[in-house]
Amino acid sequence: MSFLPLARGSACTNCRRRKIRCDGKKPKCSPCLNSDVFSDCEYKNSGASEVQSLENRISVLEARIHELESEETSTTPKVTVHDLQRTGSEVYLQAPSSDQVSQSGFQDIPPVLSQTLLHNFMLKSCSLCFFLDRERFKHSGLNAEAERPTFALLNTTYLWGILLSSSANTPEQEAILVSRALQSSAHALWENHPQKVLQCIQSEVLLANYFYCAGRIFEGKYHNTAAASLVLSSGAHKIRTSSPDASGYLATFNVNTLSEPSDAIEEGERINAFWAVLILDAFWNTVHGVPSSIPYTTPMARVDTPWPRIMEEYTRAPYDPQFRSSRTIERFLSGVFDYGIPDSPKANFPRAAILFERATFTGIQLLGNPHSEQSHASFSSLDILIQRFLISILPPDPALEAPLDYQFCVYSLAHAADIQLHLPFVSQNDISRTRIFTAAKAIVNLIDTWGHVLEKEYINPMLAIIWTIACKVFLDEGIRMQYFEARTLFERVMAAMERHPFPLMKHQLAQVKEASASCFPALYAPY
Template sequence: MSFKSKSKSTSPVPVLPLRKGLACTNCRRRKIKCDGVKPRCGPCTSSSSAWSDCQFSDEGSTESEILEGEIARLEARLAQLSSPTARKTSGSKNKESINVNLPQGCHGLPASAVKVCLSTFLRYSSELYFFLDVERLQRFLQTPQSCTSSPALLATMCLWGASLSTSPDIRAYETPLLSRASESVAHSIGAPTIIHTLQSQILLALYLLHSNRLVEGKYFTTAAVSLTLASGIHQIRSPTPVSTGVQVLPPAADLAEEEERIRAFWNVFVMANFWTSGDGSHTNKAYTPSGVSNEGVRIDTPWPGSTKPSSFNVISRFLDRDSDEGISPFALMSKASILFEQSATLAKAVTNLGADAIDEFWTRFQNLNALADRILHALPPLQPAHIYRVGDTPRRLTLLMHTLVHVAIIQLHMPFLVSIDDNHATRGRCIDAARSVVRATQSVPNVHDFEYIDPIVATLWFKTCKALLDGVIAIQLNSGWAAGGPSVEDLKTDLDVMESAMRALAPRCKLMASQLRVMENLR
């Protein structure tokens, strides 16, 4: 109803002045008279859409005020981190320090929407495989051509921001942003830096995997792996780098740029480990316990957070338990992803295991078992007393690391779970690992309230449920094995716990919803 239709009289109706403080927020901001009509006052009704969000102070904050408040909070955080003292301690880990003052609009979004999308993205960036150096990205975003010279990077960051936003107006940009992101990433090889291209590919791949578009997600993951190897960032700080004859990347200008490239490699590497083995796909065997024959894919790049001036064959040395390096949170995540990939690869070998390969199989089997225990011991604890963070590691990432290692153990022992052989020890280890995932999930009191969760968790939880289901079958086939262990009812209760967690997160992750449907059909 329009403002003029409030009265049928043709004579003007005098508007009584409101008491101070009772005008709507828009009229106060515009410094014009407000008639106080609710739910929308006359001036707001007849105004443009820019001032259509009419709300009175006694009704709480408007959506735009909430978003503006969030931006103000991030800008205040930026000012804090820009101080000399903060720069000494913050480094590249403080993702909120990115300056979001972009030129007017980008990818069809007004400047205000771009700002909100990036602000939302920043809140979750540590869980979205975001590895760019904050200060370098700041400088880039302050240039007028940032949107046109690296459209893929801006599009994928805004895509995630729109997807995770609680504002319907901002979420409305998600579909057109996906189209723009897909097109720009596919043609982003000419971006200002290869690192921007890698970041764009990983962000888009993760979005597609989260949306249960697995083929497309794996395509962009594979593209990132290929570009990583071609650019040579798998041999950073190598004492004997192998030259391909083509210099794809110039030498790093400083330590910050080198560390950015190290983070880029390991983020791509972790994604590859997750999505080339999580569903049984063939893996890229660029590393084995005994090393590799193709020197071009030997991994010499140091673990994330390493300060050593040189490194060599880091993954093979880790698998041979020849090194205790790499203790930062993301280094532990990288190690857990290796364990996950290697256990999946070894488990597949069981079906075609020849007599001459049995000894080697069991040697690798025991080695991976020992590595799993070693990593579990190094992980930060999951305890109910820690509500959101464990040290500097977000709680969801800590939950993911614990779950990864336990599912790696499940994969190792799963081939022997339902078996006529008396493999009591390996059955017990498999069931214990599955129940440990359940306990880890229960240890996070607000897991049902997570706004976002890494899509690999959907796969990990499904594998856990499958182990619990097979455990029920194993007990029914061999009741003597279960003496002193969990009962069928215990395992069914654990299944209920996992199903509840999956159902709670299914509306926010299409891959989780898909895995939940499969699991429900199996039950």
Template sequence: MPYLGLEEPPLGHLQASLDNFIPHAQQFGFFLHVSTFRASALLAFQSGHPSRPTPGLLSVVHLLGVHFSQPEAANNQEPSLLSRAVQHVATDLLSSHPNKVIHTLQAEVLLAYYFLRTGMLLEAKYRVGTAVSLTLGAGLHKIRSANITTPSTIGIIHDQPFALPLPQDGLQEAERINGFWTVLMLHKFITVALESPAHVCGALEAPGMQIDTPWPIDMDRFEEGILRPDLQGNSTVRAFLNGYLSDNVHGDSYFALASKAAILFHRAAHLTGQWSPTMTHRDQLAYDAAARSVNVLIESFRANLAPIPRYNATHDPNIRSIILTHALVDAASIKLHWIFAYALSTSKEICLSAARNMVDYGDLNLQDLGYMNPIMGNLWMTACLVFIDEISRTRQLRSSWSEAPVVEDSLLESYRNGLKAMSLFSQESNLMRYQLTKVQEAFEAI
């Protein structure tokens, strides 16, 4: 690459990267206002200019743009681009850039999703940890808090305590709100995907941790003035888990619905990790009460979701968020009930129904949607394993259950639908390819 020695790629290369990246930005945790970001990225100022994004963020976006460009030659460019991006992100907080905190946070999120997608899981986990620390240090969990809070200090820079300055306008504040929820979702995804069930928790669920930041907004609606001046937040997540499904303050935006679904997904996985067949009677009662509460919340939330559009929906920019939200809710049901599926027929049916929902898209052509959030591989794998588990059980009962072949045909069809979705997106994702292989191995073992 002739421009590797330069500070950044030529304008034409950067513009092409932006064009490749932006259609998929939302699925990889991009929370900034897209058109504002694009315009500032293409300004004719040198790298690091305060009117442009930080060098680290621009480098990461360029990396992802090349990654999404498809040609085989891009694979040879990515290691060098990744190395440059990581170096810039590591030093941006030491600069005097006015947006260095939020832009570094955005860059860390994008890197985490990139590492997750390419199968570098330890690197992804590290980036998520950095993003969580930066988020809490900047006080993004206390934006517009109704409670009196002490201003957060991110850290010591140049021997002086550094705090995030007040937002200059409503757009900056909206980006910070969305930045917090982006990190929360990513944290929950990575925790469930990479930790054992008994360790599904984390900094954002620590005792005494209270999130007051209002629910996120859809950036394409920001111009409608939906971020009201009098809006305040108070125990946002706790209120949701206590049954307040909607606060009627952009709590039903596509982004907010996906955030709530991620919270339910994580909560169900966390609860499952707490269950043990040897728990005391008192602990069993406490677990049963918590599980019933989460189950009621999942079902109520699902009942209020609009269905996934089945036809000609590819022109809808939010269709991928809708699919993700539904899949997270269904996966939450499976996480909550799967450990009881052998003993309780109701739990088994709940798991099967949720798994079928996750692989049934009607006539919707997934191939036309572009790249999906990398966590979708984990969700589809969960659904496929439910089908494999039930096919195995059906075969064991075949000798005494005359209808078993018919039941198995239905299960096989659902399994193949899930396999088809994973196969489609595994072509460019190392993580999805690995998950597809594990599903196929599980099926071959029955």
């Protein structure tokens, strides 16, 4: 069926946003009426719509948005949600009524608020969990003429945007954005968007990190697992594989196939997406005491995707069209380095996460079966590999291309892997005891040198676990021998944990304090 073209600007807000033809019927146009997602249908000239009402109330603030758009290099946006709230324009998110709940995740928030939250998200830069190209995402998120991101991705970035606005964040506002993000992410694959699978993976990664930060571990694990399922079902672990699936066996599992990349940046986003998920999954599943949801040692889930790179590297030194990759993780664990492939500091984070996972489970297996030749061989191999890795990575340096917080986590995680490998044998072996104490001290030295430059509003929640591991080393050492040095180091880590009071960190800090009461009683003696 065809319908007459409407006058410019007469289409409903949904059709304008999705750039599809609108027939202008009221109260609902045909595309909205036939959609499973967009049951609402509003026209900007209707006079009574909620969106129009909100836009009228905040129009006085539009000029302020131009200041945000020109704020490319500043570390703090000039306009925050707090600024908007105290202007008297009452720009608040309202909790949806019961009949709106199912759709609230698919209605955009007022433009002035959405732009502010997106700017907060981009400027504060959750660089440890955001794998999409920043400039392209910023353009699509802030430019009304571009194809906007999916609702799932928009809502999760809004959630992070308000979380990073610590002075303006309120439990009520945050709860509304959590609800919107969960609703839209649950239906993300139903959206009509060319990048919906990739953006759904990104939204799941952001949600997992949000819930881990919030200390809501089971919810974090849920979204972590969802992201892992998506990268496997999309075939993201087989990008540029040298072993095509001749049998078609793997194709039966690729139910969420990624669209073909149109250029080097889009291919880079897909590569980086896989590794961002693997980092998340390998670390947190290890913390939970279970293997990774991505069984990369099995034939069907074997990882052929090349190591991630900083986004600019994909265009600065693009892959040869004929380049193919194979057994990426297996080759790394066997000590084989692909010197013919340009290496990137971005590759060090997944390597550190893999070492952390392998070291933890190898130590546990060897402790349970000390006579296993296979476990002894794995222990020796990992011991050498971790030492080589620590020598190969440079200590954090602002002059390096990778973000400083990224480098900080890589270095901390690598030392945590060293601790995890030797921890089961600390009471039996002086070499292991020395190794873990040295590794824990290296984590403290890192905190002393660079901890002050970490964003107070956001640090990777992994650090709450890594710093707890270091604290436990000092507690054990205080009981055994080096009481005074161990106590001093312990206090320095606790001070860092107190500077970052997000819920997971507060929970870990409480556990550490409770464990230390008997070891370092002087810390809790009354003045």
